[in-house]
Amino acid sequence: MRLLTHNYLISNVKGTKEGYPLQIEAEEVVIEDSPFDQELVTGILPKLNYEAVIGALHQVADKVEPKPADIPEKLPEGEIDTATLEALYHVLFNIHVIEGHLVCPDTGRKFPIKQGIPNMILHEDEI
Amino acid sequence: MTDFHPLRSANDRGSKNWEQLNKIAEKRAKEASPATMPSLDHATMSDYGQVYEPSDDTYLLIDGIQSDLTENQSIAKSARTILELGSGNGVPITFCSKLVPSALAIATDINPNALAFTKKTAMENNVTKLETIQCDLATPLLESCKQRIDIIIFNPPYVPTPDEEVSGNGIEVSWAGGERGRLVVDRAIPQIAHLLSENGVCYMITVDDNEPEEISKMFDALGIKMFPLVRRRAYNEYLSVQKLVRKKQTKP
């Protein structure tokens, strides 16, 4: 699960108010480099919840080796320089949570991540 | 299944207008150049005990995607997010990703084996920007992805069965569709309408037993136009790929 995907996921478990952002409890994180795609990252950025990106990065930071280039604490307004875009691309697309949990901020419900696949299925009594 | 699902007779296939659209789609399917299947070299026969094996519906779906994206290059060029509901073997989303140069592909399924298989199919075909989520349809994405998905692919469990058969997360739910094969489809309709971006497209499989013209009316009420893109007979059923697009607001 890439950090980008984390940005999209919400907990729908019964009793949640916001269900967002999910807290990441990472056990295994890997970096897989992939070619920088400027069009993709610029297309996706405006729609992101940037605060949640920063939060997610902090939560996995101690498992990420080598340490990624810094990204701005706030998304810059207007045009973003290429170096920053590359750093953002790296964080969103190259950091993969392989094992761990996503935790609903309201209910504490834990959604397991196994082999990079988050399981967001709810039991019948949770709907 | 042949005994239980006889071919629908010509006169209950919908209105005149719908029939006309079906004829056009049949012609388009005949004229379309057949899509090349992504490689499935990683698959073993035992995988297909747990994961939906590519079948006539899968083939028609990728033929339809290829024909439409070749004709509308601007969609392929501008798409940034592709979503497949129930990716199963991963063939459609892998195929589509190859035609769309700069996009993230998100595959969902309730069957965890299907998602593991989808990942392998993507990797086998050098599709790297794929994410997989085990969930019901696109439920955990709805909040954040409102009108943000540029290409949606859906080959639902469409076979008419008793409603009770639609349960669990194994191989049965890859085809069991409940009454008229509509149990899962009908739940997906509002989700698709919610997720589709302004210029987005959705490609969805139906069989005539699903009463697609009625489905088109349900989409119409949600601001989405649906029409048959390609159509082909396979054994005892007529399969169609329906294309869905957002109706353009006419300026006041």
Ligand SMILES: C[S@@+](CC[C@H](N)C(=O)[O-])C[C@H]1O[C@@H](n2cnc3c(N)ncnc32)[C@H](O)[C@@H]1O
């Ligand atoms: C007909 S198969 C299609 C597989 C593949 N996409 C193809 O075209 O060959 C339907 C798939 O939908 C999945 N599915 C069924 N119900 C679902 C649901 N409620 N949410 C997500 N996936 C579902 C099944 O596990 C199966 O993989």
